[in-house]
Amino acid sequence: MSALPPGSTIGILGGGQLGRMMAMSAAQLGYRCHVYAPEGDNVAADVSARFTSARWHDTEALIAFAHDCDVITYEFENVPVAPLLKLPQELLAPGPRALEVAQDRVKEKRFVEDAGGRPAPYVAVDHDNELAGAVERIGVPGILKTRRDGYDGKGQWAIDSGADAQGIRIPETGCVYEAKLAFECEFSVILVRGRDGEVRFWDSTRNRHDKGILAHCELPAPAIVGEQLEQARGLAAKVAEALGYIGVLTLEFFATKDGPVFNEMAPRVHNSGHWTIEGAVTSQFENHVRAICGLPLGDTRSVSDTMVMDNLIGRQALDLATHLADGRAHVHLYGKSEARAGRKMGHVTWVG
Ligand code: ATP
Numbered sequence: 418m419s420a421l422p423p424g425s426t427i428g429i430l431g432g433g434q435l436g437r438m439m440a441m442s443a444a445q446l447g448y449r450c451h452v453y454a455p456e457g458d459n460v461a462a463d464v465s466a467r468f469t470s471a472r473w474h475d476t477e478a479l480i481a482f483a484h485d486c487d488v489i490t491y492e493f494e495n496v497p498v499a500p501l502l503k504l505p506q507e508l509l510a511p512g513p514r515a516l517e518v519a520q521d522r523v524k525e526k527r528f529v530e531d532a533g534g535r536p537a538p539y540v541a542v543d544h545d546n547e548l549a550g551a552v553e554r555i556g557v558p559g560i561l562k563t564r565r566d567g568y569d570g571k572g573q574w575a576i577d578s579g580a581d582a583q584g585i586r587i588p589e590t591g592c593v594y595e596a597k598l599a600f601e602c603e604f605s606v607i608l609v610r611g612r613d614g615e616v617r618f619w620d621s622t623r624n625r626h627d628k629g630i631l632a633h634c635e636l637p638a639p640a641i642v643g644e645q646l647e648q649a650r651g652l653a654a655k656v657a658e659a660l661g662y663i664g665v666l667t668l669e670f671f672a673t674k675d676g677p678v679f680n681e682m683a684p685r686v687h688n689s690g691h692w693t694i695e696g697a698v699t700s701q702f703e704n705h706v707r708a709i710c711g712l713p714l715g716d717t718r719s720v721s722d723t724m725v726m727d728n729l730i731g732r733q734a735l736d737l738a739t740h741l742a743d744g745r746a747h748v749h750l751y752g753k754s755e756a757r758a759g760r761k762m763g764h765v766t767w768v769g
């Protein structure tokens with residue numbers, strides 16, 4: 418594909434904050450965005466030229482949307498794959514195979530194992546009567562996770578004893594039971610892969626979670642992350658290569674004393690890369706746009722050795738004046754209508 422000229426239309430499947438920030442980067446480079454998402458708080462549509470509000474399985478609406486787009490990407494990894502297969506495949510970047518793999522925690526772990534990676538010990542639990550055996554085999558403490566549709570720690574049960582597993586109903590789409598690992602810290606590898614196969618990485622931050630939700634990222638990460646980065650990056654690049662991936666891809670890791678353990682992947686820009694908007698020469702959002710549009714990739718280097726990003730979760734986000742009282746804070750609010758507990762409403766970045 419030759420580079421898409423400015424004025425072309427980027428289709429974004431999903432209407433959340435990731436799409437919103439992607440659309441803002443696309444606008445900077447002279448592109449128009451067309452957001453497609455089911456009804457909801459579609460904050461990406463607020464900053465885009467066009468918006469189609471339709472269900473994921475509305476093939477007619479999807480085809481009409483595709484007619485208006487020069488390339489189609491995703492800001493949400495749980496877009497159903499089957500309807501996408503009815504669209505011209507050359508429009509989709511990355512290809513739907515990346516979604517298919519990342520949408521199922523078991524498929525994802527197997528895929529990464531095939532690429533040479535190591536997830537936490539796990540076993541698929543597809544029926545109620547398989548859970549006790551899985552807990553026996555993997556041991557406690559462990560975490561039972563739904564295979565599909567989990568995010569921000571939703572769809573997870575902590576299993577600290579055999580008794581905790583009793584009475585849990587396994588959903589129809591299945592679960593995976595995995596060992597709960599002791600780790601030194603968490604980090605992610607965020608890469609961008611261009612249409613020509615060139616791969617670039619951003620620096621890896623230390624990621625801190627609160628109740629299963631990313632709360633905080635910081636640079637520099639502890640030394641252990643630096644020691645494990647080469648191996649983690651090698652794995653991420655292999656996964657991207659195996660998928661023929663185009664755009665930004667994220668792999669989350671636990672830094673354990675036995676090396677990096679793969680947690681999960683996201684076939685998209687990632688919350689742990691929001692700091693790159695101000696903290697790197699080229700942000701994850703801009704490089705995603707560059708990659709899918711067939712443009713040269715931008716420099717991913719950090720502009721400073723130190724950086725902090727805090728997510729604004731729930732009601733704390735509403736006090737804009739307080740956040741702005743710190744003149745060095747880069748404040749981002751996503752424009753969501755309702756600040757529910759546990760909902761990502763914005764983030765703040767400090768560089769240097
Ligand atoms: P998100 O979409 O926000 O990344 P998610 O709902 O897909 O989250 P996971 O990434 O699987 O959930 O888990 C969320 C957090 O829970 C992890 O970042 C980590 O802090 C903790 N966690 C998950 N699995 C394990 C594990 N096997 N051992 C130890 N901690 C874990």
Ligand code: MG
Binds near residue numbers: 669680681
């Ligand atoms: Mg995660």
